[in-house]
Amino acid sequence: MPRYALLRHTGAPDDPSGCHFDLLLEDGESCRAWRLSTVPQLNEAAQPAVPLPTHRKVWLEPRSAAVSGDRGWAExxxxxNYSGVLPKTTDAEVTLQLEGDLQGCLRIAVGHCCLSNP
Structure with a gap:
């Protein structure tokens, strides 16, 4: 099964809040990624999900390290794991089932993300 991870990213120079979360979804040799302002909670309102450049798969492993290019710290x-299929295009709606630390139906559409009961 493909994997997912949620990183706490602090000290990013382009983040005025000082802390955000990177949602990573394994996609072949890299990970698709979105910036979230909070950890997704089951059945809470959708939150903005800003697409990010692909991330290296090493971030799927347990780690806490400096982000390359002097862009802060991520943990x-x-x-x-997730089940379902990522769409081929990066701007298409994503609907996947998460299993693990976060559980539920993950939906990313129209720049927003939510986690709901299956």
């Missing part, structure tokens, strides 16, 4: 805080 993996949640992880697991």
């Amino acid at each position: 993996r805080i949640h992880a697991g």
Whole structure:
């Protein structure tokens, strides 16, 4: 099964809040990624999900490390597997089932992300 991870990213120079979360979904040799302002909670309102450049798969492993290019610090805080298929295009709606630290139906559409009961 493909994996997911949620990273706490602090000290990013382009983040005025000082802390955000990177949601990573394994996609072949890399990970698709979105910036979230909070950890997704089951059945809470959708939150903005800003697409990010692909991330290296090493971030799916337990780690806490400096981000390349002097872009802050990241720590993996949640992880697991997902079922379903990522769409071929990066701007298409994503609907996957998460298993692991976060559980539920993950939906990313129109720049927003939510986690709901299956």
